Amino acid sequence: MSERSSIFDMIGPIMIGPSSSHTAGVVRIGRFAHKLLGKVPDKAVITFYNSFASTYQGHGSDLAIIGGLLGMKPDDIRIKTAPVIAKKAKLIFEYKTVNNAGDKHPNTIKLQLTSDQKTLEIVAESLGGGVIKIVEIDGFECSLSAQTFTLIIKAEDIKGSIAFIAEVIAHDDCNIATMGVSRKSKKGEGCHFIEMDSAINPITLMYLQNLRWISSVIYLSDMDL
Amino acid sequence: MALLFDSFQAWKIHCESNNIALYVPVLEYEIALKGRTEAEIWKGMETAYTVMKEAIHTGLTQDMTSRSGMVKNTGKKVHQTTKVVLSKEFQTLIATTIAAKEVNSCMGRIVAAPTAGASGILPGILANLQNIHQLSDQKILEGLLVAAGIGLIIQHKASISGSIGGCQAETGSAAAMGSGAIVYCLGGNITQVFNAVAITIQCTLGLVCDPVAGLVEVPCIVRNASAVAIAFSSAQIAIADGDPVIPVDECVVAMGEIGENMESKYKETALGGLAATPTAQEISQKVHHKN
Ligand code: SF4
Numbered sequence: 001m002s003e004r005s006s007i008f009d010m011i012g013p014i015m016i017g018p019s020s021s022h023t024a025g026v027v028r029i030g031r032f033a034h035k036l037l038g039k040v041p042d043k044a045v046i047t048f049y050n051s052f053a054s055t056y057q058g059h060g061s062d063l064a065i066i067g068g069l070l071g072m073k074p075d076d077i078r079i080k081t082a083p084v085i086a087k088k089a090k091l092i093f094e095y096k097t098v099n100n101a102g103d104k105h106p107n108t109i110k111l112q113l114t115s116d117q118k119t120l121e122i123v124a125e126s127l128g129g130g131v132i133k134i135v136e137i138d139g140f141e142c143s144l145s146a147q148t149f150t151l152i153i154k155a156e157d158i159k160g161s162i163a164f165i166a167e168v169i170a171h172d173d174c175n176i177a178t179m180g181v182s183r184k185s186k187k188g189e190g191c192h193f194i195e196m197d198s199a200i201n202p203i204t205l206m207y208l209q210n211l212r213w214i215s216s217v218i219y220l221s222d223m224d225l
Numbered sequence: 226m227a228l229l230f231d232s233f234q235a236w237k238i239h240c241e242s243n244n245i246a247l248y249v250p251v252l253e254y255e256i257a258l259k260g261r262t263e264a265e266i267w268k269g270m271e272t273a274y275t276v277m278k279e280a281i282h283t284g285l286t287q288d289m290t291s292r293s294g295m296v297k298n299t300g301k302k303v304h305q306t307t308k309v310v311l312s313k314e315f316q317t318l319i320a321t322t323i324a325a326k327e328v329n330s331c332m333g334r335i336v337a338a339p340t341a342g343a344s345g346i347l348p349g350i351l352a353n354l355q356n357i358h359q360l361s362d363q364k365i366l367e368g369l370l371v372a373a374g375i376g377l378i379i380q381h382k383a384s385i386s387g388s389i390g391g392c393q394a395e396t397g398s399a400a401a402m403g404s405g406a407i408v409y410c411l412g413g414n415i416t417q418v419f420n421a422v423a424i425t426i427q428c429t430l431g432l433v434c435d436p437v438a439g440l441v442e443v444p445c446i447v448r449n450a451s452a453v454a455i456a457f458s459s460a461q462i463a464i465a466d467g468d469p470v471i472p473v474d475e476c477v478v479a480m481g482e483i484g485e486n487m488e489s490k491y492k493e494t495a496l497g498g499l500a501a502t503p504t505a506q507e508i509s510q511k512v513h514h515k516n
């Protein structure tokens with residue numbers, strides 16, 4: 001075991017039962033999507049894969065994902081009644097299942113969301129203990145824990161872009177925990193995924209946003225704060 | 226350099242040579258490794274204990290039936306029956322433990338301690354211990370920190386997850402954390418605290434994880450109840466200087482070895498043991514058929 005656990009992993013997390021992988025992790029996946037959109041989506045198509053496909057109802061993962069999409073935290077007692085609250089929030093949702101997707105982790109969820117005519121697609125895994133991994137955003141591969149401060153930057157694939165972004169962040173006294181870039185094709189847009197140990201300055205964000213070769217910057221502060 | 230909780234032996238030596246209480250290095254660990262302040266840690270433990278007590282209350286007062294139909298208000302039944310098999314205290318201990326665990330199965334708020342499947346055990350132990358012995362909240366929170374330290378070592382040397390080590394790793398670890406906390410809170414010395422942990426581990430070794438229909442309901446709920454009984458019996462033995470003979474660190478290694486060699490059908494896969502019985506198969510069909 002490389003990373004040492006916190007004592008709050010022993011006495012905690014505080015969460016809605018029954019299972020950290022089926023409820024706590026699933027809420028966090030939904031909440032990540034909510035944060036990315038900045039609001040409750042208008043429509044959600046939720047696909048449960050593999051083991052999740054046969055167990056999601058028994059464990060209440062269907063309620064947990066809706067709770068997350070509504071912006072709830074893993075310990076929100078309203079999760080049990082999330083579909084009712086979704087109705088009031090005008091969130092339309094449907095569930096799908098896919099068994100035997102050999103290329104996917106046993107507990108995988110895909111979210112296809114629509115909000116103000118825009119779409120967002122996220123694929124994520126629930127790894128146990130409430131820990132999650134976001135593995136795809138809008139077709140860009142990634143590996144995000146959604147635990148730290150996260151930057152998602154879509155940019156033209158120009159030479160030196162990775163080093164440039166890393167340097168800007170470092171100048172802000174921000175320690176980069178992980179950094180990756182994903183491209184759908186050799187040329188064209190790339191998506192940078194950066195996890196940092198601390199918050200970034202608003203001014204640095206503005207600077208990045210204003211660069212001509214950067215098309216969008218999304219900043220997620222500590223998910224569970 | 227903070228103590229890393231690699232072994233009980235090192236924890237003991239650290240406390241004895243610095244003349245500090247058992248919970249102090251746990252505080253130091255969290256401050257040094259996770260950057261939390263001491264005030265944040267006490268507050269976090271207080272919140273956890275509050276949620277534990279709320280879970281007991283919820284389980285004893287609200288309807289506790291699960292979507293599968295396997296959870297049927299057992300906590301309340303145990304609480305209300307006039308048939309007392311041992312003592313009023315024992316009845317309350319079992320009722321409150323089951324109540325908190327049923328809240329977990331019924332999508333209520335709980336503290337995973339160390340896991341959601343074992344979430345009735347520390348609430349049952351600590352709330353009853355406090356009531357019976359009129360302990361201060363501060364003492365209970367210190368006990369929670371001691372429990373966390375015990376959990377850290379077990380996780381490091383064996384496992385606290387049913388899918389890796391079987392149920393010994395979940396309800397067994399929680400019981401071990403609880404028995405150590407009991408002896409600590411009642412003023413036992415370090416040897417006695419760790420002996421309680423050793424005895425509890427000896428009692429829960431080999432327990433497989435075989436949840437019916439893969440749900441955290443049967444046998445999880447009754448195993449939370451038996452785990453608290455084991456924790457109290459272990460604490461009673463240890464505080465009277467009963468000797469586990471096999472030192473606690475070696476017991477943890479044994480637990481890890483058993484977990485490693487346990488077949489995967491006994492590790493949360495719902496393929497063996499109780500989960501493979503004809504009745505369980507039938508229930509599983511019904512629960513998962515809805516897809
Ligand atoms: S049987 Fe398995 S799921 Fe149930 S409490 Fe034990 S380890 Fe957890």
